[in-house]
Amino acid sequence: PTLLLPSLRPCVLLYASRSLEAQINPLLDFPPDPDCQAVGVKSRNFNFTLYNVYNEKDQQGSPNRTIERMLLPLNLPLSALVLGDFNTKDTWWDPLCTNPSSGADNFTQWIEAQHLELINIPGIGTFLRPNMSRESVLDLTFATQDVAGKIEDWQVLPGLGSDHHGILFAIQAPPTDSASAPAQPPKFNxxxxxxxxxxxxxxxxxxxxxxxxxxxxxxxxxxxxxxxxxxxxxxxxxxxxxxxxxxxxxxxxxxxxxxIPFIKLGPRPKPWWNQDLYTLRKAMLQKQRSFLKELARGPPTEAFLWKRDYLLARNAYFQAIKSAKRDH
CATH class of the missing domain: 1.10.287 (Helix Hairpins)
Structure with missing residues (x-):
């Protein structure tokens, strides 16, 4: 649970693939907060705790942001993964940063005290808005030593239509005994x-x-x-x-x-999705790529026309999603 009161807006959530062979359960002893959640991930032979963080002002009015009120008082378990939108600038993960955030020092000290490793590739941007001259690094992935050693292929996914890039990586758990882990039967359409x-x-x-x-x-x-x-x-x-x-x-x-063809495992099917949305999404991503290409060539003011086209396509796409959900 992330909520204390119905009036609070949850800003973190977790989706699990239907094909994931693991148990995922919220930590009941973790204080509920709309901007932070903790879940236990338990597979056959590898367990860890995942902390999902959105560093934002407290919706209940306290002066502390999520890092100060939820992470700094926390002692992590031996196997932990900490990730999310930290909204914190520092030269550790962004070597070109010239104005570190005011709370960055306390945060980096906590990271070192918890023996966390930065999984990000320093300098690889995760956030970009049309008015920015370069990408910023705000979305971070940290892990304790045993979890970090199992993480492979960390990368960013810029083509999602959001100002935040997606983050993708794999956790290579120890191999299971084939005798105790029978293969999953195929799913047919x-x-x-x-x-x-x-x-x-x-x-x-x-x-x-x-x-x-x-x-x-x-x-x-x-x-x-x-x-x-x-x-x-x-x-x-x-x-x-x-x-x-x-x-x-x-x-x-x-x-x-x-x-019989196989079912493609993936996110839970959206009953409101249609071909028009697919076309609009494709157009939006194409406009976004064109805008980013022009933005890389010169100052943001010279990419105005491409920015306008991208924002119009993005608006059309998300408005169509709202209409499709409403009409379904």
Whole structure:
């Protein structure tokens, strides 16, 4: 939870992929705050705590920003990942910075005291507005030593249509025991299935499997057999039925793979999304790239026309999203 009162606006949130093989739970002993959240991430053989931070003024009126009121009093666990929009300038992560933020010294001292490592590539910008002459570094990623050693391919994603760039990286957890971690079955898009092809492929797969073609040789189970299965006494019959189930599953998957396309795992589908929004988003990103290219060539005043085109395209895109959500 991030809220104390219904009137407070939450400014941090977390989405988890449906394909993520991990448990994610809020830390119940972490003080609720609309600008900071802490969650425990637990996989089969690697656990860590994630802190999501938006460094902003306190919505309840205290003079302390999020870093002062939530992070500086905090002692991190041994395995932790701290990231977010820190709104703090410092030469540590931005070597070209000439005016560090007033609270940067206290923040960097806390970082060192917690033995955190900066994952950002110093100088790689994460924030840009049309009136700025260069990118600023405000979105930061820190990790304790054991987590930092597992982070790979940290990078920024500028083409999202926001003044903040996206941050992407991977955490390479230790390998799991294949015996205790069975592979996830594929997910099929049955709405696009070729059922005639599926029936043909399934019949062929069953005919080619000795386990499935010799089912007539197995006598019907008696009540005693059923009881023995439930009590775990008849191991031979249990193993035989397991083999049949596995063979049938393999035949179905084989037929489905040949006749049904896979579902692309990703964010939860948006029922209001449509082709017009896709076209508007593509146009917005194209205008943004053109504007950034002109901005890199000279002063911001000379890129006015490209800035105007980008802002108009961005407005049209987000207004269309609002309309699509409202009309859905």
């Amino acid at each position: 049955t709405q696009k299935a070729d059922w005639d092809c599926f029936a043909t492929k399934l019949a062929s797969a069953v005919a080619a499997c000795p386990t499935l073609t010799n089912l007539d040789s197995i006598p019907l189970p008696s009540p005693e057999d059923s009881k023995a299965l439930l009590t775990g006494v008849n191991h031979a019959l249990e193993e035989q039925l397991d083999q049949i189930g596995e063979a049938l599953t393999n035949a179905i998957v084989q037929a489905a793979t040949a006749s």
